[in-house]
Amino acid sequence: MNIRRATAQDVKVVASLCHHVQEVHIQGRPDIFKPFDDEVLTEHMRLRLEAPDTIGFLGEADHQAVAYVMLAVIDKPASLYKHPEKYMEIDQISVHPDYQRRGYGELLTQYAMEFAKSIGISHVTLGVWAFNTNAIRFYERLGFTNQHTKMEIIL
Secondary structure, three states, X not given: OXXXXXXXXXXXXXXXXXXXXXHHHHHHOOOOOOOOOHHHXXXXXXXXXXXXXXXXXXXXXXXXXXXXXXXXXXXXXXXXXXXXXXXXXXXXXXXXXXXXXXXXXHHHHHHHHHHHHHXXXXXXXXXXXXXXXXXXXXXXXXXXXXXXOOOOOOO
C-alpha cells in the first residue's frame, strides 16, 4: 500500500471511506449515530483537511484509495489538575471493507505513529466505542492500552 498526505482534492474519497466506519457506528449505537448528509460530510471533510491542526493520510492500493487516517495534534496547557500535554490523536481511521484484513489498517496506523515521532510527539491516543470489539482487538494487538474509561447508564 502506498501512503501519502491527503489534501482537499481527496475530499470525496475520504468522505466515501468515512461512510464505511459510520455504518459500523450506526449498527452499534443507533441511538447516538445517524446516517450522513453527503454534502455536509464532504464540506466537513474539506474543512478538516484544510485545518492546520489536522493531518490526513490516504492509503492507496490497486490504483485507488482504500484507507485513510485523520490525525489531530493536541497541545494542552497545564491546568490545576494536569501537567501540559502534547500528543497526537487518531481521530478517524477507515479501511474500505473490501480491503480489510490485509494489513492496511496496521500499516496506516504505524505510519501515523512514525509521523508523530518525526514531529516530536511522544504518545498517540485514540477513542474507540465499547461495541466495536474488532477495533479494540486490533488496537490492542498494535500495543494500545486503555488510558481512560467513560461509563454510562441508560435510564
